[in-house]
Amino acid sequence: MAREVKKAVDTALVDKIVAKHRTREGALLPVLREVQDSLGYLPQEALERVALGLGLSLSRVYGVATFYSLFYTRPKGRYMVRVCESAPCHVQGAQEVIDALIRELGVSFGETTPDGRFTLEKVSCLGVCGVAPAVMIEDRVYGNLTPESVVAVIQEYR
Amino acid sequence: MSFYRAHVLVCAGTNCALKGSQAVRERLVSELEGRGLGAEVKVVETGCFGLCEEGPTVVVYPEGVLYCRVTPDDVPELVEEHLLKGRRLERLIYRQPVEKAVQTVPQMDFFRGQVRVVLRNCGVIDPESIEEYIAQGGYQALGKALTEMTPADVVAELKASGLRGRGGAGFPTGLKWEFAARAKGDVKYVVCNADEGEPGTFKDRLILEGDPHSVIEGMTIAAYAVGAKKGYVYIRGEYALSIERLETALKQARKMGLLGRDIFGSGLEFDIEVRVGAGAYVCGEETALFESLEGGRGEPRLKPPYPTDVGLFGKPTVINNVETLANVAPIISHGAKWYRTLGTEGSPGTKVFTLTGDIVNEGLIEVPMGITLREVIYGIGGGIPEGRGFKMAQTGGTSGGCLPAELLDVPMDYDELAKVGSALGSGALLIMDDTHCIVDIARVFSRFFEHESCGKCVPCREGTMRLHEIMTRITTGEATPKDIENLEALARTMAAACLCPLGQAAPVPVMTTFKYFREEYDAHIKEKRCPTGTCRALASPAVSLAAGKGV
Incomplete structure (x- = not known):
């Protein structure tokens, strides 16, 4: 699932999402999820609209947006590459897979490739430890990876 | 309701799906249709069967024959042999490590020790029905x-x-x-x-x-x-x-x-x-x-x-x-x-465990409480790959303790594991063989907590960071004996002062490795040596090249 990063924030769209959820208890997380799904990330203008729409302070909305690892307040690459570095993956050779990924993409954690195609991120656990070491690209999980096979996986997205 | 003479269960759990179970299912449906068996044999997508290491798995009922590592290309032969001619396709039948082919599900070592209460329907029914x-x-x-x-x-x-x-x-x-x-x-x-x-x-x-x-x-x-x-x-x-x-x-x-x-x-x-x-x-x-x-x-x-x-x-x-x-x-x-007929007096019932790390049968199991680690690892789990030696098992996930070989016979329930400084926790079991460095893995545990601390309370926010710093120093050869004193003081403070179990448990995995594998810590701190050659900063260049771990 590729997501296009839009230049100007479509505030009408944000307002629509807020209106859809505003009567729910604890609406902020579902709203942020949906806004991010539509815009690719959570730009400041969108957070301002969300705060206004839900009657919350911007600082509260920003605090929530930056607390969770699946929310992004900066644009990211077309494909999010999440690599697990927890113990079950680590003992199955995750470090070599991570090294291969960094070599292949030419960026380190938290960075986006110059062509805007990939953002590399480390995560705590993807919950697929039975096939460690694992990587998640957008919503797809790849398991039992080796330094060679992870490069082949990246090639599929080039 | 229509009657089917056979049901073919295809595991659609994430692990099998990763290995291509969806393509196997599609091929099965088309193959059965092509041979006019669509009305006689039903293909069912099930949840995880537990034997993730052998996926994609397919079970054919009424016989209950388990086929492993099935690829779409195997499907025509499977349909031809088993579902048309009524013969078992020997080459795909599950084989226990070192033993010969097992014919049906209940005969497998993997299932023999298991009691399925929670997982009663997993891998048996269509979860979408x-x-x-x-x-x-x-x-x-x-x-x-x-x-x-x-x-x-x-x-x-x-x-x-x-x-x-x-x-x-x-x-x-x-x-x-x-x-x-x-x-x-x-x-x-x-x-x-x-x-x-x-x-x-x-x-x-x-x-x-x-x-x-x-x-x-x-x-x-x-x-x-x-x-x-x-x-x-x-x-x-x-x-x-x-x-x-x-x-x-x-x-x-x-x-x-x-x-x-x-x-x-x-x-x-x-x-x-x-x-x-x-x-x-x-x-x-x-x-x-x-x-x-x-x-x-x-x-x-x-x-x-x-x-x-x-x-x-x-x-x-x-x-x-x-x-x-x-x-x-x-x-x-x-x-x-x-x-109460299941499990132990203090912890009745069963527990679902997830087996990961250096173990033959990675996957999901359900056993009565009180079963020993040894039974799980060497019985149901099939032992450690390539006959390597057991080093340690971490019970309860990253916030649990690490147990050495001497404790393999500890019964696994809430109270017995607590007595040895560990926890039943979520049921995660991470097994490590003797090629791994205990200090390196403890560093990985501490890195996890530093990353996941929410930052609300100071003992956790600062403590997880210092814990990771000390562990990093040990694995890079920069630690002094003073670090060990600090580590112990830090662990005590965090256990007592952190607001929630995240911070309270953060020192547990580190301190249990320290308790049970003290000599490996000493090698890193006093001799600036990593006995397994895992820690890159400490291993000699020759060792790291030989192990393929050169930077």
Whole structure:
């Protein structure tokens, strides 16, 4: 699932999402999820609209947006590459897979490739430890990876 | 209802799906259609079967023959041999390590030691079919509770069963329900904690993928027992398939009147909403989960007050783990007395474990409480690959303790594991063979907690950072004996002063490795040497090149 990063924030769209959820208890997380799904990330203008729409302070909305690892307040690459570095993956050779990924993409954690195609991120656990070491690209999980096979996986997205 | 002479079960759990089970299923359907067998043989997509290492797995009933590592190209031969000619396709039949081919599922070592209560339907039914769940006795417990039992009876049965929380803390479930039932207030909630974030754990995901109705039924019984009208399932954002299956199951249950108003004509009104997390390990802590569900940062609250008095939106709340809730229906159906025939006196029932690391059968198992680590690793788990030596097992996930070979015979239940400084926790079992460096793995544990600390309380925010710093110094040869003193003082402070179990447990894995593998720490600190050659900064260049680990 590729997501296009839009230049100007479509505030009408944000307002629509807020209106859809505003009567729910604890609406902020579902709203942020949906806004991010539509815009690719959570730009400041969108957070301002969300705060206004839900009657919350911007600082509260920003605090929530930056607390969770699946929310992004900066644009990211077309494909999010999440690599697990927890113990079950680590003992199955995750470090070599991570090294291969960094070599292949030419960026380190938290960075986006110059062509805007990939953002590399480390995560705590993807919950697929039975096939460690694992990587998640957008919503797809790849398991039992080796330094060679992870490069082949990246090639599929080039 | 049409009659099929054979059923072909294809595992659609994430692990098998990763290995291509979807293509196998599609090929099976087209192959059967092509041979005119579509009306005779039914292909069923099931949840996880547990033998993830051998996936994609296919089981053919009525014989119960298990085929492993099936590829789409194997399908024509499988259909030809087994389903047309009635012969077993020997080359794909599951083989136990070193033994010969096993013919049927019950004969396997992998299943022999297992007792499936929670996983009763996983890998057996189509998780997207409420009819199949009902055909296996599903929703009978709910019917029994609503029509034959009072809420107090339900609570009493749960208390008598001795069921303890399967999320890790092991608090008696019946007692929790009783507190919530007694709490004053018209509005109460039932929350299912499906924010499974403990590294090495994926049982809740596979229960939700394989048998979502068992969790819905457990929650509805809880709602009846405590007087709640609304339930939430808080599930981590990474679990796309679990979310999808759960939503499907909820729709089916509503359509059949098993959720909504006047369930079973009893007057009970209850419905469940799914809330998706956004990536924070700490939200598995119950009060942090409430904060997140309420739309805030997932930061734990000070306890007391406990959730049964002041929980979600400030109302009395029962919050239970997925596995705990999946135990409820069998307890109500078969009774507390039956449940107590399983497991140990202090920890009745079964426990679902996820086996990861250096073990032949990686995957999901369910065994009676009190089984020893040795039985799990060398019996059901099939031992350590390539005959390598056992080094340590971490029980309970990254926040659990690490046990050496001397403790392989410790019975696994809440109390016995606590005695040796570890925990049953979420049921994650990480096995490491003797090629791994214990100090390096302890560094990885500490890195995890530094990353996942929410930052609310100082002992955790600062402590997890210092812990990681010290561990990094040890693995890079920069540590001094003073670091060991600091480590011990830090561990004591964090255990006593951190607000929630994340910080309290953070030093546990490190300190247990220190306790049981002291000589390996000494080698790193005093001799600046990594005995296994894992720590890159310490290993000599020759060693690191030979191991293929040169930078």
